Amino acid sequence: MSSEAPGTSTLTVSSGLSRNAIIIRLEGELDVYALPVLREHMHHIWELPAKPFLILDLGEVAFCDSMGLNELVEVMQRCESRGTRLLLGGVHGVMARVLSITGLRHAFEVFARFDDALRLAVATL
Template sequence: MHFENDPPPGLTLASELRDGALVVHVRGELDFTAAPLLRAGLAPVWESPAGTPFVLDLGEVTFCDSVGLSELIATLRRSQSTGRTFLVSGVHGGVLRVLTITGLNNVFDLNDTVEDALLRARPLVAPEEPLASPVSAVVPQDIPADAPLSASSPTVAPVLEVRHDAPPVDPAAPVS
């Protein structure tokens, strides 16, 4: 029996690129029959450039069983192994209850809305600010230039120290 106010059974996904992040909107029930659909629907995420954060919007997910939860965990693991930032938005009702009971509400980066998640992702995609002072390199003077450097040698390779307050280094100047 299907009532007019009930969402249609099944799962639908829609993806969009917003503010430098890929947003995947999920609607319906995330259960054992829909888990493969979620996995297939996340293909654009794994095909996007590696630095692109993504938001999984669960605001219209009405149910999540253990298989659906396993698929969310698999998505988290895959995003971590590929170095992708993964944020979740819109978790509520039964889905929030399942995440809270299992303690996974502390594992996923949960955000109230897609906009909140995009704000959190923005520093990850925004260009870096220039440093307030110029950066210069200081080469240590206590290691001879002809010191042997090999994996079996006890000699440690010289470390290049980067400081913001040091005078600029002239690359043409000889190292003593």
């Protein structure tokens, strides 16, 4: 956890496009305080035409609580309803442990390296 004031989000969200994927990078803490930041960003993503893949780069996520995990599940469900394949890239350290402990590791397509997730999306044209 950070030394930020309680109720302050330490999550940074950025995104970009590739030929057939939307890429979203998360950096910081994916917790209850980060949800408004992530949801606001995702609101704009959901307004875009659907792409075959949405890749969440979690390589710089330092902490994830149950609310953060719940939000990942909601993103997965939204992707499924749009016919978009969700890939989690950069899953190591904290995120790998949290997904494993909660049993969600097998609910997602998980890649230890972001580049491997991107390579899959690019190869699937």
